[in-house]
Amino acid sequence: MVLGMSLATFTLVHVVISLIAIVSGILVMIGMLGGQKLPSFTAIFLLFTILTSATGFLFPVAQLMPSHVIGIISLLLLALACVALYGQKLAGSWRWIYVVTALLSLYLNVFVLVIQGFLKISALSAIAPGNPPTGPVFSAVQGVVLVVFAALIFVAWRRFWPRAAAV
Numbered sequence: 309m310v311l312g313m314s315l316a317t318f319t320l321v322h323v324v325i326s327l328i329a330i331v332s333g334i335l336v337m338i339g340m341l342g343g344q345k346l347p348s349f350t351a352i353f354l355l356f357t358i359l360t361s362a363t364g365f366l367f368p369v370a371q372l373m374p375s376h377v378i379g380i381i382s383l384l385l386l387a388l389a390c391v392a393l394y395g396q397k398l399a400g401s402w403r404w405i406y407v408v409t410a411l412l413s414l415y416l417n418v419f420v421l422v423i424q425g426f427l428k429i430s431a432l433s434a435i436a437p438g439n440p441p442t443g444p445v446f447s448a449v450q451g452v453v454l455v456v457f458a459a460l461i462f463v464a465w466r467r468f469w470p471r472a473a474a475v
Contacts, residue, residue, distance in 0.1 A: 311366065326420075329360045329414075333353045333414035333417065335349045337414060341463055341468075344470065350393070378420060386409070388409040389405075392405045415454075426441035
């Protein structure tokens, strides 16, 4: 039991939270690429990404795992993103700090999504066995995801100049 839910139910809740975080994060990234803030989607993205990282620590395990390290890094990035957006109102260098930290946290969610896909989808597990998955196909997919995100973060960093309107 986790938070009064069976482990299966808690896992489902965690997955739904993660998918909401990823979809809203992609919408926020698209907005950034067009120079738009999208405040409602941004709030949803930040909240659900914080929730997915936080709920990841509630799974019953006996030791620190790589997923916990990713969660810690994500929460640190999200804290900076929230300070930049809500505390500093994207003034000066806080603009690029927000873009980079928010989109790196989105990347980490997608990174974990790819890992989970290779673990849970039998066709993918067959070509990249193990826990965590290994092999050239898995490495290639994660490499493509990394390169795509690096390019998108760079473009967003260059294009995201929101108007001075309030958050």
